[in-house]
Amino acid sequence: MLQPAHILVVGGGYVGMFAARRLSRKLSPRAARITVVNPQPTMTYQPFLPEAAAGSIEARHVVVPLRRMLPGCRVIVGEVSFADHQRRVATIAPPQGPAFELPYDILVLAPGSITRTLPVPGLAEHGIGFKNIGEAIYLRNHVLSRLDAAAATDDPARRRRALTFVFVGGGYSGVEGCAELADMTRSALRYYPELSADELRWLLVEATNRIMPEVGVGLSAYVAQRMVRRGIEVRLGTRVTSMVGGHVVLSDGEEFPAETVVWTAGVRANPLAARSGLPVDRTGRLRCDAELRVWGVPAAWGAGDSAAVPDLSVPGDATCAPTAQHAVRQARRLADNLVRELRGRPLRPYRHANAGSVASLGLHQGAAEIYGIRMRGLVAWLVHRAYHLMMVPTVNRKARVAADWALALLFRREIVPLAQVQAPRRDWAVAAHTPAPAGAGVLPEPLVSRRAARQPAGPPRREPPAS
Structure with missing residues (x-):
């Protein structure tokens, strides 16, 4: 009797989770065993990170448990540190304990992308990432803590430093994150009579000549105009050249202190494919054909941000952009083609029709372009929410997110910071290492006597023999 094929799915993001889910539904346990390896036990719905950071959505509702x-x-x-495809063995490094090898028959490589950083002095020490839910929660607490720090001082220089917020990178994450958090701080000022809106300074720094390159030029210009009208400075054709000691230096010559610098300047391919000796392009993305098979490598598949998949919707040698829209669609096609190959059927190429783009520009403001139709303002904001509510996995998460939005219509934005999350063991460490005051933990004399009187008499105490 033939053994079921062991399919190893590396990555639990859009491609990994949706492909594994579709494979498990189409293949019986007798046909295939499916293993998913991911650094976290959850999948993060990244388009909701800006709203989670701004408090519009509960952070737990942005992640989906993989086991469920x-x-x-x-x-x-x-984390899969290496895939020896010739031996069909992957080396896995768990959070605790030694690494181990896991044999497989078919490899689906979808580890996703990682943050692209540049050699900017001070970036590692003072920059804040914005790619996962932990970073979103940290950023929210950090921004609110800067309001507290500014309200607690009368030093103008100290206040300017605390109330200057910089986002580096004008893609979706940078634009939406900057707009949502700027809205949150303005909303929070009603509880800070010591501060005024004029003291807040929000900057979006983009190295190219326009923001949101994924949308058309007209819509990109509209987004930039709306952000400026909402009090956000948009610096195009500008780079951050240094942030040593929290002192930000821009390529146009301006310098200023800032305690918040958020890095959203793009992503790059996960280095796993190149490290494992699989074919990659000049950017390090896994080279795949239109059927989502790895070029020249049998029983290996790839899709998502770290895969260079031909874009058949445009002429030339273009590849699909690393977007969630592509990842979800590629996951379905990959799973279907893998099942077809196991059953000896012809494969189908991945071809898509671009549905468009949606973006939130803060509360009740948005920009959208759906099948060539441009929408702006409140209508675009509602379309943005409707689209992502439809796309977020599971009915459970859809209901919870919808409930969060409904409560936000009835009550003011939640601005409670959870500062203890930043260092949860700090208070315990202080308590555990502080010497107890004299007499602490010693019972009063009468109580000691009463307890001793209630104890039954034990055997007589024997003295140790003399040495």
């Missing part, structure tokens, strides 16, 4: 989504699959929390 993939009941027919084995989920391993760990």
